Amino acid sequence: MKKTYKIDVDCANCANKMEEAAKKTPGVKDATVNFMALKMIVEFEEGQEAKSVMQEVRKNCKKVEDDCEIFL
Amino acid sequence: MSRKQKKMLIRVLIAAVLLIALQFIPTDGALRLILYLIPYLVIGYDILLKALKGIKNCQVFDESFLMAVATIGAIALALHEQSGDYTEAVAVMLFYQIGELFQSYAVGKSRRNISDLMDIRPDYANVERDGRLEQVDPDEVEIGTVIVVQPGEKVPIDGIVLEGASSLNTSALTGESLPRDVKEGDEIISGCINMSGLLKIRTTKEFGESTVSKILDLVENASSRKSKSEEFIAKFARVYTPAVCYAALALAVLPPLVRMLGLGLPADWDNWIGRALTFLVISCPCALVISIPLSFFAGIGGASAAGVLVKGSNYMETLSKTKVVVFDKTGTLTRGVFEVNGIHHSELEDEKLLEYAALAESASSHPISKSIQKAYGKEIDRSRVTDIREISGGGVTAKVDGIEVAAGNDKLMKQLGIEYISCRSVGTIVHMAINGSYAGHIVISDVVKPHSREAVQALKAAGIRKTVMLTGDRRQVAEKVAADLGVDEVCSELLPADKVEKVEELIQKKSEKEKLAFVGDGINDAPVLSRADIGIAMGAMGSDAAIEAADVVLMDDDPLKIAKAIKISRKCLRIVYQNIVFAIGIKLLFLALGALGIANMWMAIFADVGVMIIAVLNAIRALFVKKL
Numbered sequence: 001m002k003k004t005y006k007i008d009v010d011c012a013n014c015a016n017k018m019e020e021a022a023k024k025t026p027g028v029k030d031a032t033v034n035f036m037a038l039k040m041i042v043e044f045e046e047g048q049e050a051k052s053v054m055q056e057v058r059k060n061c062k063k064v065e066d067d068c069e070i071f072l
Numbered sequence: 073m074s075r076k077q078k079k080m081l082i083r084v085l086i087a088a089v090l091l092i093a094l095q096f097i098p099t100d101g102a103l104r105l106i107l108y109l110i111p112y113l114v115i116g117y118d119i120l121l122k123a124l125k126g127i128k129n130c131q132v133f134d135e136s137f138l139m140a141v142a143t144i145g146a147i148a149l150a151l152h153e154q155s156g157d158y159t160e161a162v163a164v165m166l167f168y169q170i171g172e173l174f175q176s177y178a179v180g181k182s183r184r185n186i187s188d189l190m191d192i193r194p195d196y197a198n199v200e201r202d203g204r205l206e207q208v209d210p211d212e213v214e215i216g217t218v219i220v221v222q223p224g225e226k227v228p229i230d231g232i233v234l235e236g237a238s239s240l241n242t243s244a245l246t247g248e249s250l251p252r253d254v255k256e257g258d259e260i261i262s263g264c265i266n267m268s269g270l271l272k273i274r275t276t277k278e279f280g281e282s283t284v285s286k287i288l289d290l291v292e293n294a295s296s297r298k299s300k301s302e303e304f305i306a307k308f309a310r311v312y313t314p315a316v317c318y319a320a321l322a323l324a325v326l327p328p329l330v331r332m333l334g335l336g337l338p339a340d341w342d343n344w345i346g347r348a349l350t351f352l353v354i355s356c357p358c359a360l361v362i363s364i365p366l367s368f369f370a371g372i373g374g375a376s377a378a379g380v381l382v383k384g385s386n387y388m389e390t391l392s393k394t395k396v397v398v399f400d401k402t403g404t405l406t407r408g409v410f411e412v413n414g415i416h417h418s419e420l421e422d423e424k425l426l427e428y429a430a431l432a433e434s435a436s437s438h439p440i441s442k443s444i445q446k447a448y449g450k451e452i453d454r455s456r457v458t459d460i461r462e463i464s465g466g467g468v469t470a471k472v473d474g475i476e477v478a479a480g481n482d483k484l485m486k487q488l489g490i491e492y493i494s495c496r497s498v499g500t501i502v503h504m505a506i507n508g509s510y511a512g513h514i515v516i517s518d519v520v521k522p523h524s525r526e527a528v529q530a531l532k533a534a535g536i537r538k539t540v541m542l543t544g545d546r547r548q549v550a551e552k553v554a555a556d557l558g559v560d561e562v563c564s565e566l567l568p569a570d571k572v573e574k575v576e577e578l579i580q581k582k583s584e585k586e587k588l589a590f591v592g593d594g595i596n597d598a599p600v601l602s603r604a605d606i607g608i609a610m611g612a613m614g615s616d617a618a619i620e621a622a623d624v625v626l627m628d629d630d631p632l633k634i635a636k637a638i639k640i641s642r643k644c645l646r647i648v649y650q651n652i653v654f655a656i657g658i659k660l661l662f663l664a665l666g667a668l669g670i671a672n673m674w675m676a677i678f679a680d681v682g683v684m685i686i687a688v689l690n691a692i693r694a695l696f697v698k699k700l
Contacts, residue, residue, distance in 0.1 A: 010176055012362040013135070016306045034296040036183065036369035041296055063129045066122055 003050055005040045006071040007033065014065040021060040027053035040070060073177065080173045084166065087115035091162050100156055105147075108158035116143065116165040133313045135356045139168050142352040145345065146673060153342055164353060164677045171681035175362055178688045182366060185695060186373030192244040192263040192284050194228035210279040221271045227264045230282040231273040233257060238269035245287070246628040247379030263287065286619055290381055294372045295365060297384025301648050305364045308656075309357035316355035316663065323667060324348035343669065350666040353676040354659055363651040363687035370694035371644030378697050379627040380637040387623040390606045391641035395586035397536050397634065398575060400600070401543035401550065403593035404610055405527075405557060405631060406518040410439050410500070412447035413519065417493050418504075418512030425504055425512055432470040432477045435460050440500055443516050463487070467502070478505040485510075498552040518545075520553060527631035528558050534635050534642075537586065540578060542571050542600075571600045579605070589624075591634055608634060639700040647694050651687045658683045 009015050015035035022031035022040065027048040032041045042057065044050055051072070058070045073081070090111035099107055113120075122136035131137070146161035196207040198220040205220055210228040213219060218234060221227050227240070239251040245263045254260055260273055263284035279285055298306075324347075328339035368385040375382050382388050402408045415422045430448035433441035434457055445452060460470040466487060467480015478488055485492040485503050492510055495501045499517025503510070528539055540561040543550045550564035563574050579588050590597075590604035593611055598621040601607030609622035611629030619625050626633045662679040665671035671679070 011135075011172070011358065012179075012365060013309055013357060016309065016361060019306075020310075032296050032298070034293070036179075036295045036365055037292050038183075039292075039296065041293075064131055066125045066129075 001048075001050065002041060002043045003054075005042065005054070007038050007040045007069060008071070009033075009035070009038070009065065009068040014068060017064040018061045018068055021064045022057045025053065025057045025060050028057060031057070074180065077173060077177055077180075080169065080176075083115055084170055084173065087111040087162070087166050087169075090114070091159065091166065095159070104156050105151070105158065108147075108162060112143070112147075112158070112162045112165060115162070115169050116140075119165065119168075133317055135313075135358070138313070138317065138352045138355050139165065142349045142673070145349045145352075149342060149346055149349070160673050164673055167677040167681050168353075171358070171684050174681075174685055175358065175688060178692070179362065179366065182370055182373075182692055182695070185692075186369065192226065193288055194226040194262065194284065197228040197279075198222065198225075213275055213279060215275055215278060217275050219273050219275060221266045221273060223266055223268055223270065225266055226284075227260055227262050227266060227271075227273070228282075228284070229273075229275045229279050230259075230261050230277045231275040233260055233271055234274050235272040236269050238271050239267045240264040241267050242628075245283075245379065247377060248628055248630070287376075287381065290383060290619065290625075291372060291376045294382060294384050295369045297386050298365075299368060299385035299389040299648075301389065301645075301652065302364050302368070302385060305357075305360050305652065309361050312357050313355050316351055319663075319667075320348040320351035320355070323351060346672075347666055347669055350671060350673050350676045351663065353673055354662050354666060354680055356680055359655040359659075359680070359684035359687045360652065362684065363655065363691045364648055366688060367644060367648045367651060367691040367694045370692055371640065371647075371697075374695040374697040375637065375640045375644075378633075378636060378640065380633060380640060381619075381625040381627065382637070382641070383623050383625070387606060388641045388644055390587050391589065391624060391638060392645040393585065393587040394589045394606065394638055395535075395537045396540065396578060396582055396588040397531055397538075398540045398542060398578060398588060398590045398604065399559070399631075400571070400590070400592040400597050401541050401545060401553060402518060403629075404591050405524045405541065405559075406520050406553065408518065408593065410443040410516050411519050412443055412514055413499060413517045414497060414515040416495060416497070416513055416515065417510075419509075420506075420511060426514070428472055428475075428477050428506060428511075429479050429502065429504055429514060431457050431472045432460070432468050432479045436462065436468065440502065440516055444502065444514065476505075476507050479503070498549045517549070520556060521629070521631060523630055523632045525557050527634060530632060530635035531638070532558075534638055536638070538582075542566055542574055544568070568596055568599070571597065572603050575600055575603050579603075589634075589638075591631075593629070608637065610634075636697075636700055640697045643697065643700060644694045647690055651690055654690075655683050655687050 009018060012035045015033045019031055019033040022028055022042060027045055028042055029045045030043040044053055054072050061068055061070060094107055119136045120140050123140035126134035126137045143161040143165050147158055150157045194210055197210045197213050198205045199208050199217060200220055213229055233254055233256050235256060237255040239253050242252050242264045251267060262282040324345045328341050328344050331337040332339045368388055371388055372382050399405050415425060418425045426448050430445045430452060433444050434452045434454055456473050458471045460468060462468050463484055466484035469478045478484060479502050490505045490510055492503045495513055495515060497515045499515050502514040504512055531539060539559045541554050541559045542563050544566050545564055547564040550562050554562035566574060575590055582588060587605040589606045589608055590600050591608045591610060592601055601609060601621045606624060607622040608624045610626045624637055658679055662671050662676055666676060
């Protein structure tokens with residue numbers, strides 16, 4: 001399952017860091033951050049609840065880049 | 073400017089004024105430090121806070137952290153040396169923030185520029201309710217609703233014209249300003265601008281499925297498919313910052329130790345730590361990381377404004393490496409519609425012959441008959457035709473106004489025992505016999521598009537090594553068209569499955585680095601489009617299948633756009649490589665100069681911010697594709 005989320009982040013490198021952080025989150029199969037369109041596309045693993053996984057993704061992103069937001 | 077940016081601008085101005093003022097106020101000791109700390113904190117408090125949070129979250133190689141270490145280090149050094157030179161630290165922070173502000177502004181600006189270019193999203197649809205027009209959200213319009221489009225408005229949803237006639241401006245979709253006429257019964261696609269008359273349209277799709285939504289979606293998501301260059305830069309950035317940090321640490325510690333222990337010289341700690349701090353300032357990979365996706369984004373945006381939709385940065389990259397272009401003939405180089413192309417050896421007036429042919433063929437729905445009827449152009453009076461007999465695999469015989477007419481191929485003429493004149497023209501030949509005697513023949517063939525020849529030449533000029541044409545058509549026809557257009561190779565009489573095989577063969581024959589593009593109309597060549605290194609679909613306006621199957625979509629059916637698409641991608645990639653080489657080159661140069669003690673922190677920050685600004689400006693150049 002793939003879902004797209006709107007994000008807010010200021011620098012391109014931070015966007016890359018968010019992508020890394022999202023990819024490492026359990027339950028996430030793959031993630032892409034599109035800095036230019038300010039979007040995050042997350043592919044979840046089979047049988048995962050998108051909502052709870054995204055809470056974790058958001059937490060992990062905040063860790064690597066304090067000044068970012070994912071609109072859930 | 074957003075509020076965040078305005079706030080930053082004010083902070084930059086305050087800090088700059090304070091810093092300049094302090095240059096003229098002679099102070100020393102603790103007071104001097106405190107005075108300088110004011111602009112430092114004004115401009116850098118958020119960086120310091122971020123750095124602290126970074127340490128808490130174990131993000132040591134965070135840019136904020138590095139900037140904090142570099143500037144605090146510089147202040148500490150000034151304290152230790154008692155030089156009182158705090159300007160450097162404040163200025164570094166100031167320029168760093170100016171750089172960030174510029175970056176954020178430039179990115180926001182180009183985001184808007186590109187969405188302006190793609191300004192085809194309709195805001196509303198007019199629905200007639202109780203005799204009054206109401207503006208509603210296009211999302212809420214159901215299939216089959218009748219909507220009204222006034223002159224000057226955008227067509228919001230795909231549909232069929234119920235009433236009215238008008239010219240449409242399709243330039244937002246195709247990049248061409250040639251108007252397109254529509255009348256009752258015509259299909260109409262969203263995103264066009266109605267120029268002259270009032271149109272009533274019955275919608276055939278939901279807004280989300282309409283052309284305009286599909287295109288916007290496609291362009292917006294295109295930059296999510298990352299190219300190899302982007303992946304390279306992301307990897308590089310991950311290694312670069314830590315590497316520079318460790319190098320800085322080594323630079324601060326090793327040379328003084330070697331001097332002290334190995335050479336017996338004074339350690340000179342201050343000097344080496346100063347150099348190490350300079351390193352930290354150059355460690356931010358911003359210029360690179362921002363300019364590469366920005367270049368692709370601008371390139372994709374510019375291309376879509378020209379009517380070329382590239383579905384991803386990765387396709388942009390592949391397209392730029394195209395060396396072999398394979399065309400499908402019908403619908404790509406030719407119009408794919410059969411037309412009467414000539415009337416030879418006619419015993420009667422051409423018009424008259426055509427009239428007899430059209431009448432005799434009036435009962436048939438065969439494409440050939442249709443094209444004759446179309447060429448005749450007038451209403452067909454069926455009552456004039458009697459005794460129609462279709463001779464399968466041959467043609468028809470009928471009585472028109474009581475006169476015996478036979479229209480068909482060689483076989484039919486032989487069957488009727490009529491002597492005919494063979495035609496040297498390429499195409500389908502319809503022989504005509506009237507009252508049992510030969511009356512000439514009509515040549516029907518697929519017509520080459522007006523720009524096809526030019527398009528092949530433009531590709532050659534753009535450095536395409538080989539052009540190949542594939543077709544299911546007869547060899548004679550195919551070779552004639554290929555020769556006319558100047559295509560290098562031609563493969564004819566292919567079944568759809570053969571085309572995939574042929575493309576695979578061509579892919580094997582070329583070297584790995586050269587890419588093969590297949591251009592088709594997306595109607596029955598989807599497997600070939602996906603098999604080629606890059607699939608280009610033409611004439612996609614209104615055809616979902618083509619948009620789905622291809623990697624690059626040309627909105628109109630002008631083959632000249634193929635060369636244009638390749639040129640756009642080359643320009644974009646050129647800019648990407650320029651930025652990579654330039655940014656990495658300058659950084660490495662300044663790292664070397666910093667290590668040698670030639671570049672100080674001032675130069676380092678200029679290298680960092682300056683490179684970023686130049687790279688961003690260069691990236692935006694990819695947006696301008698009009699003259700290619």
